[in-house]
Amino acid sequence: MNPNANVHAKVKPRDALGRMTPYSPGKPIWEVQREYGLDRVAKLASNENPLGPSPKALEAIRRMLPELHRYPDVRATILARTLADRLGLSEANVVLSNGGDEMITLLSEAYLEPGDEVVVPVPTFSEYAFGALLMNASVKKVPLAEGFAYDADALLAAVTDKTKIVYICTPNNPTGTYMPESEMRRLLDGLPDRVLLVVDSAYAHFATAPDYADGMAFVREGYPVAVLQTFSKIYGLAGIRVGYAAAPEPIVRSLLQVKEPFNVNALAQAAAAAALTDDEHLEASRIANERAKSRLYEGLRALSIPYTKSESNFVLAELGEKADSIYRELLARGVIVRSGQGWELPNHARISIGTVEEIEWLLRELGSIVQSS
Numbered sequence: 001m002n003p004n005a006n007v008h009a010k011v012k013p014r015d016a017l018g019r020m021t022p023y024s025p026g027k028p029i030w031e032v033q034r035e036y037g038l039d040r041v042a043k044l045a046s047n048e049n050p051l052g053p054s055p056k057a058l059e060a061i062r063r064m065l066p067e068l069h070r071y072p073d074v075r076a077t078i079l080a081r082t083l084a085d086r087l088g089l090s091e092a093n094v095v096l097s098n099g100g101d102e103m104i105t106l107l108s109e110a111y112l113e114p115g116d117e118v119v120v121p122v123p124t125f126s127e128y129a130f131g132a133l134l135m136n137a138s139v140k141k142v143p144l145a146e147g148f149a150y151d152a153d154a155l156l157a158a159v160t161d162k163t164k165i166v167y168i169c170t171p172n173n174p175t176g177t178y179m180p181e182s183e184m185r186r187l188l189d190g191l192p193d194r195v196l197l198v199v200d201s202a203y204a205h206f207a208t209a210p211d212y213a214d215g216m217a218f219v220r221e222g223y224p225v226a227v228l229q230t231f232s233k234i235y236g237l238a239g240i241r242v243g244y245a246a247a248p249e250p251i252v253r254s255l256l257q258v259k260e261p262f263n264v265n266a267l268a269q270a271a272a273a274a275a276l277t278d279d280e281h282l283e284a285s286r287i288a289n290e291r292a293k294s295r296l297y298e299g300l301r302a303l304s305i306p307y308t309k310s311e312s313n314f315v316l317a318e319l320g321e322k323a324d325s326i327y328r329e330l331l332a333r334g335v336i337v338r339s340g341q342g343w344e345l346p347n348h349a350r351i352s353i354g355t356v357e358e359i360e361w362l363l364r365e366l367g368s369i370v371q372s373s
Contacts, residue, residue, distance in 0.1 A: 020133045021126070026338050027331070038334045042358040045338040047173070047203070047314050049236035050354045051288055053271070054281040057237060060274035061267050072266035079264075079273040083244060086276060087216055092249045095256060098263045100202055100230040100243035104131045107165065107226065107245075109258040111196060112137040116164040119155055123148075123174060123343035125200065128167040137164070148175035148308055148316070152187040159195060166191065169200040170215075171207055174343055174350040176310025181213035188223050196251070197225045202243075203312040205234040205282065206289055212311060219246050226251055231268075233313065234285050235275040242268040289313050292353045299363035303370055313353045316340070323347045326369055333365045 026045030033041055076096040084091045097103040108131035112118070118132040122141045129139045140158045145151040155166060168187075170178040179187070188197055199215030207214075215227040226247040232238035242264050245255060275281070296315055300307050306318040319326050327339045327349055340348030351362065 016133055016136050020130060027336050029336070032331055032334065032336055036332050036334070041334045041336065042354060042361050043336045044352040044354050044358060044362060045336040045350075046238070047233060047312070047352045048238055049234060049285055049313075050292075050358065051236060051281070051285050053236035054275040054278040056274040056278040056281070057235070057271035060270040064267055064270040067266060070266065072262050072264060072269055074261050076264050076269045079242075079269045079276075080244075082273045082276050083246075087246055088220060089216075089246055090249070093219060093246055093252060095245050095247075095252045095259065096264045096269075097243045097245070097259070098265075098268075099232060099241035100200065100228050101127050102241075102263060103228050103243050103245050103255075104128060104198075104200075105134065106255050106258050107196075107198060108132060108135045108137070110254040111164055113164075115162065117160060117162040119158045119163055119166040121150065121155070121168060121172070123345055124167070124169050125173045126342065128169075128198075128200075132165075138162070144172075144175065144177070148172065148177045150177065150179040150183060152179075152183045152190065155187060156190045159191065163192075163195050165196045165198055167198045167200065169202075170212075171201075171203045171310065171312040173203070173312070174314065174338070174340070174345070174348075175308050175316050176312045176314060177308065178207060178209060178212055178311045180209075180211040181217075182211065184213050184215065184218070188218060188225065191224075193224060195224070197223070198228065199225060200228045202228065202230045202233055204229065206286065206313045207311040208290070209311055216246060219248065222248055224248065224251070231272045231275060234282060234289075235272070236281075236285070237268070237271055237275060240265070240268040240271060242272045288355070289353050292356045292359045295356055296351065296353065296359050296363070299359070299366075303363070303367055305366075305370070315351050315353070316345075316348055317351055318348050320347055322373055323349055326366070326373075329369050330362070330365055333369075335362050335365050337362070 029041045080094045104127045112135035114136035116137040119140045120128045201214040204214035218225045230243040308316045338350040
């Protein structure tokens with residue numbers, strides 16, 4: 001008997017699964033190499049740090065290897081303490097997670113009931129809606145304004161008596177735009193006290209705008225806000241998955257009630273705590289990002305390709321009606337970017353900032369494709 005036969009006819013999954021779309025990541029290097037028979041590939045699709053991880057993080061991992069037979073610290077105490085000191089908060093204001101994605105799920109599990117609503121800007125990171133649908137909550141989508149700018153009034157207008165969470169991603173993925181500090185304060189002051197504002201500032205370390213705010217000041221002021229950050233981006237630790245939320249103590253207590261006991265592994269805890277002390281790697285990553293992003297801007301202008309000015313380590317480029325074929329041709333030439341299809345931006349592609357050499361490669365191939373089309 002085939003054990004797979006008629007499984008779905010007998011064991012029914014939750015109805016919510018029919019409304020959910022699993023996250024679709026950028027193509028990995030090995031897949032593109034195998035598919036196109038390539039030896040060399042530039043991955044500019046997943047907003048990773050091209051400088052790699054902090055050397056201090058690598059050394060911390062090596063020191064931790066002999067202890068892998070031990071369970072990790074359930075509260076990631078050393079990491080939480082190091083974070084709290086850096087953020088000017090108490091340890092009671094910090095909770096760790098297996099990447100930023102898990103924290104979005106924890107927030108959904110802790111706060112959403114069937115029938116609740118969450119408000120999300122669009123286009124933005126898909127996991128906010130995913131977490132809401134997982135808990136049978138509804139998603140109210142608020143389009144960003146012209147130039148993909150945030151509009152606090154539009155977000156406030158979407159709030160109803162069923163709204164439980166409002167999400168903002170700043171800098172926003174995939175647009176690179178941000179919500180200025182004054183606009184964020186206006187949003188917070190306009191929200192009912194019963195609504196939690198989640199500020200996902202995963203890309204905060206790349207932002208240079210003078211009026212940029214990562215949301216941490218509002219946590220210190222006691223607003224009902226949870227700020228999400230990650231070690232996957234500027235710290236270069238995407239492969240070991242560690243993120244965190246900073247929030248008022250009652251919110252952290254609620255998250256701890258739904259958190260799995262050993263969600264952040266021992267290597268991730270050690271590496272992240274060490275990376276926090278590596279200011280040299282952090283600054284080098286910022287400088288490298290600005291240099292390569294400037295070159296990308298210059299190259300896109302030379303090719304007459306419109307783009308959105310970004311406060312992050314990626315740029316949203318408007319490739320036009322042939323965007324999908326350009327994306328596929330770049331893949332065939334060994335350059336991976338992220339198609340805008342998943343954000344309902346079929347004429348766009350998101351380009352991660354790699355090294356200057358990778359950006360030069362992208363621009364050469366992009367120029368060749370555009371000129372021949």
